[in-house]
Amino acid sequence: MAKKEVTVEEKLRALFDLQLIDSRVDEIKNVRGELPLEVEDLEDEVAGLNTRMEKLNDDLSQIDDNIKGKKILIEEAKTLIKKYNDQQKNVRNNREFNSLSKEVEFQELEIQLAEKHIKEFKAQIEQKKEVISETKEKLTERQTHLKHKKSELDDILKETEKEEQALIAKSEEFEKQIEERLVNAYKRIRGSVKNGLAVVPIERGASGGSYFTIPPQVQMEIAARKKIITDEHSGRILVDPNLANEEREKMAKIFSKI
Known part of the structure; x- marks a missing residue:
């Protein structure tokens, strides 16, 4: 036929x-308009803020370790000062006494420098904590906004997805006739x-x-x-x-x- x-x-x-x-x-x-793109942008922004939070917390941890290191250095310097002071009591001449005095002076300078660094590190901690607080606040706000936009998109998808899929299938069906x-x-x-x-x-x-x-x-x-x-x-x-x-x-x- x-x-x-x-x-x-x-x-x-x-x-x-x-x-x-x-x-x-x-x-x-x-x-749906720009909603899918808005949701995608917000997801990227939230992911970026989370990464930033992780980096800031890692920085804080590193600064804490640096402070601990400087405190250990101070304790070691104090031990050495005590040792040199004790040795000075048993010196045989001025040359040995002066040599030990220089060692004591050097360790005292090491302590001063370490204390200065600790002070700087503590200032960095305060600065980091301020940035963390601001970032956390922004992250919470963006997460709330994302949740709202996702909910909005989900509602629209629930209303339209079934119809859209049926129409796409119908479009393919009609294409075959042409x-x-x-x-x-x-x-x-x-x-x-x-x-x-x-x-x-x-x-x-x-x-x-x-x-x-x-x-x-x-x-x-x-x-x-x-x-x-x-x-x-x-x-x-x-x-x-x-x-x-x-x-x-x-x-x-x-x-x-x-």
């Missing part, structure tokens, strides 16, 4: 139906126009969404539905208003069941 040939009118109807389905999917995506060459042309036009409208009806003598008037002769050819005609300005595929209205009514019934 020979395969029934698809008429140009049937092709135009199928293309306009496909456009109506894809436009409905676009509407659903527009409802020859590949036309589907590719449709997708190419859809990708090149801002609102994603590749198939539009004539409205008030012009291409839908356009201000360029279509000559009466071309309008008659479009209404005859004998060949696929594109708008010379936008490249969109054109259909007559009657066909568009009939297909809108038909697809509205399909949409109401999804």
